[in-house]
Amino acid sequence: MNGKPMSQAELEAARPGEALTLAAVLVVFTVVILTVAAYKMFVAKGGKVALPGGYKFEWTSAK
Numbered sequence: 001m002n003g004k005p006m007s008q009a010e011l012e013a014a015r016p017g018e019a020l021t022l023a024a025v026l027v028v029f030t031v032v033i034l035t036v037a038a039y040k041m042f043v044a045k046g047g048k049v050a051l052p053g054g055y056k057f058e059w060t061s062a063k
Contacts, residue, residue: 006014041047046060 041049041059044059044061047058049057051057
């Protein structure tokens with residue numbers, strides 16, 4: 001790579017925490033969505049789920 005050193009103004013303008021914050025928000029949203037989906041699967045009396053790739057799940061309540 002052909003890089004050049006950053007100037008003092010460029011160094012002061014850089015905000016390194018933005019990518020980490022975005023990643024943390026995406027992780028939280030993913031965990032929340034998966035938790036809600038798992039809760040609905042365990043509470044529901046029955047249902048079907050079809051996922052990409054041909055995976056299909058079907059369940060019924062034993063009650």
